[in-house]
Amino acid sequence: MSDDHVYLTLAEGHDDDTRWAYGTGFEDPLHGVDTTVPDDVDAAALAALCVALGDDALVSAQRLGEWVTRAPELEEEVALANIGLDLLGQARLLYSRAGQTDGTGRDEDAYAYFRDAADFRNVRLAELPNGDFAFTIVRLLVLSSWRLAHFERLASHPDPVLSAIATKGAKELRYHRQHAAEWAVRLGDGTEESHRRMRRAQEQVAPYLGELFTAFDVRQEVVADLKQVTDAAGLPMPVYRPLPGCGREGEHTEHLAPLLAELQGVARAHPEATW
Template identity: 65%
Template sequence: MSEDHVYMTLVEEHGGDGARWAFGTGFEDPLYGIDTTVPTGVDTAQLAACCLALGDDALVLAQRLAQWCTCAPELEIEVGLANLGLDLLGQARMLYTRAGQVDGSGRGEDSYAYFRDPAEFRNVLLAELPNGDFAFSIARLLILSSWRLALFAQLAESPDPVLAAIAAKGVKELTYHREFAAEWALRLGDGTDESHGRMQAGLDETAEHLAELLMRGGDFGLDATSVRANVEAVLRQVADTAGLTLRLPTANTAPATACGRDGEHTDHLAPLLAELQSEARADPEASW
């Protein structure tokens, strides 16, 4: 990775016009300029559910990444993680806006982000877990970025032009997210005994949540087999190169006791949302 990779690549992808990193930067309407007409034959309920779930994944993980500000091992890592969070926040903005357009509610992005209770969120459990140490956060980022990239690669061919546009742009950013996480996983796994042990512990701690991602890859009409094969291939390659042991779910893996897609969450989501939503709920009429 070149020294300016974190900064210049992202600037170039956004045209170097100052609207850096986040989808939502530089304009008020996150879907400005895109034809929002729902094509004939598209299941609007499924489309709305897909946008809401993927938006929730992005928003919650973005909040976790933001918590690394002032806490990361190095300043450049801190900036890098913040920028990844901004990418995810931008994705959430557009996905929430699309959900509100097609679910009949007319709700805006702020309504979805700030004025829903934990049971109404549909994010996967792995996204909401506390950050732990840096190695755990890297393991989680590697898994979620690889999985999300596999989903977005399929969604870029969605019959809905808005979701397809969101996914196509997201593919570019998630490719970088996965690269960032993979490079750090390799660096830690193939480093000192201490860093190796922490990286292995991070993978072990995330393993129990892989089933929720890989055993339900067919949600929203996606090809579950392709998603799983793609994610497992990436994780195996990184683990093998770094000398790490990877535990993947099998057909005999016991299902998780809770599933975020069904609105069942850990005790960690409520405090995270309370922090995220406090300002908006204190003054619901405020302009942001």
């Protein structure tokens, strides 16, 4: 099957630059946005939401960064690194908003570098080790579809800052989703070995799918996205059997602490440093 058309229907209705959303240029997405929390918005709930979404992005970015020098081809190394940078940019904006609304005045570094694993609220799928390339593609497809569904809804959030962050992030996430989908079809409909690895990756991801649908009712959108891709790839839809525990409540796998130790090491060794 040719992958020239893969996921084009999901990209329809968006400008051509959506595909190249890496970093979204140098324009400040919050320029001119009123940072006052609206009276009808619960500031504590808003801060908690920003932290959770920021944690998802930060941990995912760290995992994608681990593919640098290890990806199967140079162009893919650059692509995964830039997708990670998009997510890192989203995390920075979300952490900054959390610090403005939770009463602590913390900056983005405080959230990223000076919290322990039990304080993080990311979904557990984001923190699992990369495994092989097929696992990374399946995880990226699932998380980008799920995150995009959230951001499209949050674009109309009554908080103008979160709305602006979501609007900017959705442009990036549409490309992330498309990139993962094209690889999913290429591998699923490729060789016997690549198909086998994609099936195995689906089985590894499946137990963590239930956790994704607890906070927002976006299951219908995400399942529709995944079905379109799996049908094109000749893959079955994953059937999830939820594992106990919830990353949103601070319950994580054994893999998060080592990831954070690597991420936070320099900042914790030199807490007064500036760069």
